[in-house]
Amino acid sequence: MQTLLNxxxxxxxxxxxxxxxxxxAWTQDWRKRTHGQALAVVRPAHTxxxxxxxQACxxxxxxxxDSPVSIVPQGGNTGLVVGSTPDESGRQxxxxxxxxxxxxQVDGANLTLTVEAGCILQTVQEQAKAAGFWFPLSLAAEGSCTIGGNLGTNAGGTQVLRFGNTRELCLGLEVVTPQGEVWHGLSGLRxxxxxxxxxxxxxxxxxxxxIITAATLKLFPLPKAQLTAWVAVPSTQAAVTLLGLAQQxxxxxxTGxxxxxxxxxxxVAKHFDSLRVPLYQDAPFCVLLESASQDAPTQARTQFENMLEAALEAGHASDAVVAENLAQAKVLWQIRESIPLAQAxxxxxxxxxxxxxxxSMAAFVQTTDAQLAAAIPGVRLVNFGHLGDGNLHYNVQAPVGIDAAVFLREHEPEVNRIVFDSVAAFGGSISAEHGIGSLKIEHLAHYKSPVALGLMRAIKLALDPQNLLNPARVIALP
Amino acid sequence: MQTLLNxxxxxxxxxxxxxxxxxxAWTQDWRKRTHGQALAVVRPAHTxxxxxxxQACxxxxxxxxDSPVSIVPQGGNTGLVVGSTPDESGRQxxxxxxxxxxxxQVDGANLTLTVEAGCILQTVQEQAKAAGFWFPLSLAAEGSCTIGGNLGTNAGGTQVLRFGNTRELCLGLEVVTPQGEVWHGLSGLRxxxxxxxxxxxxxxxxxxxxIITAATLKLFPLPKAQLTAWVAVPSTQAAVTLLGLAQQxxxxxxTGxxxxxxxxxxxVAKHFDSLRVPLYQDAPFCVLLESASQDAPTQARTQFENMLEAALEAGHASDAVVAENLAQAKVLWQIRESIPLAQAxxxxxxxxxxxxxxxSMAAFVQTTDAQLAAAIPGVRLVNFGHLGDGNLHYNVQAPVGIDAAVFLREHEPEVNRIVFDSVAAFGGSISAEHGIGSLKIEHLAHYKSPVALGLMRAIKLALDPQNLLNPARVIALP
Structure with missing residues (x-):
């Protein structure tokens, strides 16, 4: 392989x-669950x-x-499904x-920004803002993930409700094919x-x-008014009803x-002393609700508060606070973003x-909660997520007093089966925004329809017959 | 072939x-440019x-x-690129x-509607409205085109600016593959x-x-306020600047x-006496501008009029009228929709x-206008379209006194070459919303990148190796 390296x-x-x-930094996945072995880390400077x-590979x-090499494209390596790190073969x-x-390029009149794949998401946001525009993709890893990774995984995040996933924010791509050709598809066309x-x-x-090497992204006018509320709700169903009311x-x-x-x-309250979590003690669920508009701030606030009042009156909410300024809004988002850390x-x-x-959200939560409680008495559910998109991070924690490692070893397959079977029964997805990578490839083979898997396999074979790019991720070839 | 028919x-x-x-009705295309010959018209009742x-075919x-049959899927047969009618072989x-x-299904809480492919677009709009929601896809043929055809061609229309093309309005599909398998992808997931x-x-x-047999579509809350203006603008560039200002x-x-x-x-003024076209006599271009929001009507109107005043003060517009009611707004849209008829x-x-x-819109129009005028003195341009999406119906009419049929026969290839070369020079698309069908397949082969064409061919071969479905449309196999 020395020839190739040279x-x-x-x-x-x-x-x-x-x-x-x-x-x-390149061979271990973000959550440090796997440790791969790379033939080399190669860092090209342009397309x-x-x-x-x-072409060389x-x-x-x-x-x-007999000693097949393959290529694992990588951005910020912040993915959660072990999709961007090498396997242990030492041949990747x-x-x-x-x-x-x-x-x-930033093209204000066309509302587009063209950027290379390795650019950090936060830099994209900042450069858009510096030009007077808004690039709304936002997620916890934005300080280290790259836009190429966001595109490769069709990242979701907190603004999907209004703007869609990364897919909907992209107008064009530049891509290197598995044959080493370049598709110049950087269209700024709508x-x-x-x-x-x-x-x-x-x-x-x-x-x-x-391999996505560059993209043309949509920009939006910066909002003139932004409002954030923290709302206590009496049930999942009430949260769903509140969502409909807020949309009307x-x-x-x-936007959120x-x-x-x-x-x-x-x-969060237990592990982060400095964060004062509002309203949660008397309500089974809280909702973080955000709006952004071109209305005048006072007018936008009146409309926002009218919506909250209607929700309180109708009993879809039991209490609510509205952030008085951007700093307060930030703290509310910090509480939301701290849940995974507190859970860790x-x-x-x-x-x-x-x-x-x-x-189906309320029925799904009720049914699955009950099934898990029956299977593993005392199990604790860390349930949170992007309800506006129908997307929950429905996480399962060991009962009090049970060692977490032992719990995982003994119960992970059973818990996954209960949750995924329930998801399937409600017509849902086992991976809403994180993707498949290698972590969920076997689950996918079980839960995805054979017709869809067959179509995916045919496409992979047609476009990458050598199986050169990220093999054994998403879809396995025979 | 009698066995097959039986x-x-x-x-x-x-x-x-x-x-x-x-x-x-099935074998002739909408604009009556081609007359095909079908082996049979087959009208199934369900998936x-x-x-x-x-499977039988x-x-x-x-x-x-030796006598290969193939299948041409068809919806309302209103397409403009001869993509849904049979060829002359008599074997389709x-x-x-x-x-x-x-x-x-209409699922209000999920904001989705699931419909079969053959449903007329206007019926989808009406059924959505009857349930209290808005399905915003709207185009001239909506009274006879089907939602399956809209999806098959990714139809555009007048609401793309806010809602995107048909693609962005669809969450899931049911599809019959060229092997006769059914992909049940009717997800209502975001x-x-x-x-x-x-x-x-x-x-x-x-x-x-x-073959798309059904789809799950997005619904939206019905707007509380809708405003329509007709604005005279001094140039294409002013129209582009007005667009940016309206977006801010x-x-x-x-929305439009x-x-x-x-x-x-x-x-329109010449051929439709009853339509009073406002403001056009003293301005090279007029803009039809529409907004829809959840704001209270008086509030929305103030915001809308503020925008128009700012445009008039800055000189991006020379005059403007705002429709006082829905009836007036309808007349303005009728004028816009009458352009193709008046042109005919x-x-x-x-x-x-x-x-x-x-x-690039202003530069494109200026350059292409000049090139056409130089090539064909006296040529007349019927230029109109969805400027908010960068999409123009840039149509070319014979000079005064020249017979139209003669003009087409003598100049069509030259005119197409001038326009498409200019589109290519400005990084544009030769088919923004109508698709390729058979009418533009040779233009596509010339103007699309060989890499993209190669990828398309590989996908077609992988999914339809028999070339059974709509052969020689979009991409030709060798």
Whole structure:
């Protein structure tokens, strides 16, 4: 393989083919569940280098069928499903896009921004803002994840309710194919019906069909008024009803609708002394609700408060506070974002990232809660998430007094089966926003329809017949 | 082929396999440019029958490679690119979805509606409204086009600015594959990252990859306030600047932004006496601008008028009228929708449906106008369209006194080349919303990148290796 490594060094420069020292930043997954072994970490500086690296690996693979190399594309390596780190074979190249982080263009009149894949999400947000616009994609890892990773995994986050997933925020892509060709699809067009939708095929394919090297993203006017409320609700059903009411009152101004269970919030209160969690002690669930509009601030506030009053009067909410300023709003979001950290403080747990139709949400929670309680008496549910999108992080924590590691070892398959079977019964998804990677590939094979799996396999085989890009992720070839 | 016809009669019933009499409603395209010859028009009643028809045709094709049959899926047959009518071979089955028109479900809490492919778009709009919701897809053919056709062609229309194309309005599909399998992908989920985006691959594939039999669509709250203005603008650039200003003032409340050239409007005035066209005599362009929001009507009107005042003060607009009621708004839209009819009255013309980045719109129009004027002195441009989406129907009419048929015969290829070359130079699309069908397949082969065409061909071959579905549409196999 030394020949290949030499060729790669020739393409990107010796300094950017890493083979020695501590490579764990690239070879270990974000949650530190797996430790892979890379043949090399290769860091190209521009699209032509990416194409040449892919060509070199494809050629090597053709000429050495007995020791097949493959490529794992990687952005910020913050994914949660072990999709961007190498396996233990030592025959995988990690192709890191981190050096490709330029903002290529901001086009205000077209409301678009063109950026390279390795750019950190927060930088995209900041550059958009500096130009007077809003790029609304927002998620916990935004300080270290890259836009290429967000696109590769079709990331969700907290603004999906109004703006959609990353897919809906992207107008065009530049992609290096498994043959090392470059598709220049960086369209800033809002309408283009000239053939199959290649863009959306690459988005969410987790680096298995091509390597996204740049993207043209949608920008939006900065909002003139932003309002944030924390609302106590008497039940999941009440939260769903409140969502409908907020949509009727606010329309597209409603940008965020997060639901948090009492136990999840109690963990934040327990482990983060400095955070004062409002209203949670007397309510089974709280909702974090946000609006953004071009209305004048006083007018927007009146409309927002009218909505909350209507909800209180109708009994969909038992209490509510509205943030008086941006600082207060930030604290409310900090509480929401601290739930996973508080949960980690409490001990290991079994995480899920599921979605169901919003109309089935209450029934799903009630049914699944009951099934888990029956199977494992005392089990604790850290239930929170993007209710406005029908997406919950329905996490399962050991009963009080039970060692978390033992709980996981003994109960993880059973808990997954109960939760995923229930998701399937309600017509939901076992991975709403995190993707499949290698972590969920066997679950997918079980829960996805054979017709869909067959179609996915045919597409993978057609576009990457060598199985060069991120093999054994998302869909396994025979 | 009688065996096949008998088998099809067995599947859907003899009454629904049409072979005799006047079949032109199915075999002639909407603009009556082509007259095909069908082996039969087959009208299944439900998804299982569609699957059986496909299986029967696939089997026949395997067993009779010398007289290959194929299938042309058809909805309302209102497409503009000859994509849903049979060729002249007499070996194509028209598979009409018209009998499958049921609304399967309206789920208010999930804001979704599930409908069969053959349902007329206007019926979908009406059923949504009857349930208290808004399905915003709207286009000239809505009284006769079907939602399956809208999905197959990723139709655009007048509400794309806020809601996106048909693609963005769809959450899930049911599809019969070229193998006659059924993909049950009728998800009402807003987040589902379990594998490749099959839904968007089928949407816009014009029946070449699968047959859409049903869809789950997004619903929206009915707006509380709707405002419509007719604005005279001094130039294309001023219209683009007005668009940016309207977006800053109204955000997502801005739902429509149509631009119309003076000559286009003069044709409406000339051929439709009863329509009083406002403001067009002293301005090179007029804009039809619409907003819809959940604000109280008086409040929405103030905001809307503030925006117009700012535009007038800054000189982006020279005059403006606001519709006082829904009836007045309807008349303004009627003028806009009458342009193609008025143009037809004036005589045959060369139609285009192009898009460019909005920031390039003014330069594109100026450059292309000049090139056409230089090539064909006296040529007249009927320029109108969805400026908010960067999409123009940039149509070319014969000079005064020149016979339209002669003009088309002598100049169509030259005019297309000038317009499409200019579109390509500005990074645009030669088919923004109408699709490719058979009418533009050769243009596509010329203007689309070879990499993209190669990817499309690989996908078509992978999913429909028999080339059974709508062959020689969108992408030709060797």
């Amino acid at each position: 060729e790669l060094k020739h393409i990107v420069g010796t300094a950017h083919v890493l083979t020695d020292g501590d490579l764990s 032509t280098e990416v194409a040449q690296v892919v 494809a050629r090597y693979r053709r000429e050495h069928p 190249i990690v192709l890191s896009l981190q050096r490709m982080h330029a903002i290529r 309408k283009d019906n000239t053939g199959y939708d290649l863009k959306n095929l690459y988005i969410g394919s987790e680096g298995t069909l091509g 009152h606010l329309g597209p101004s409603l 609708f997060e639901m948090m269970g009492q136990f999840a919030l109690s963990l 403080e409490e001990g290991l747990n079994i995480k899920h990232d599921i979605s169901v139709p919003i109309s | 088998e099809l009669k067995h599947i859907v019933g003899t009454a629904h396999v049409l072979t005799d009499g006047d079949l032109s 299982t029958e569609v699957a059986q028809v496909v 696939a089997r026949y094709r395997r067993e009779h490679p 089955i028209v598979l009409s979805l018209q009998r499958m028109h049921a609304i399967r 987040k589902d990252n379990t594998g490749y985006d099959l839904k968007n691959l089928y949407i816009g594939s014009e029946g070449t990859l699968g 003032h109204l955000g997502p409340s801005l 932004f149509e631009m119309m050239g003076q000559f286009a409007l003069s044709l 009255e004036e005589g045959l013309n060369i139609k285009h449906d192009i898009s460019v980045p909005i920031s």
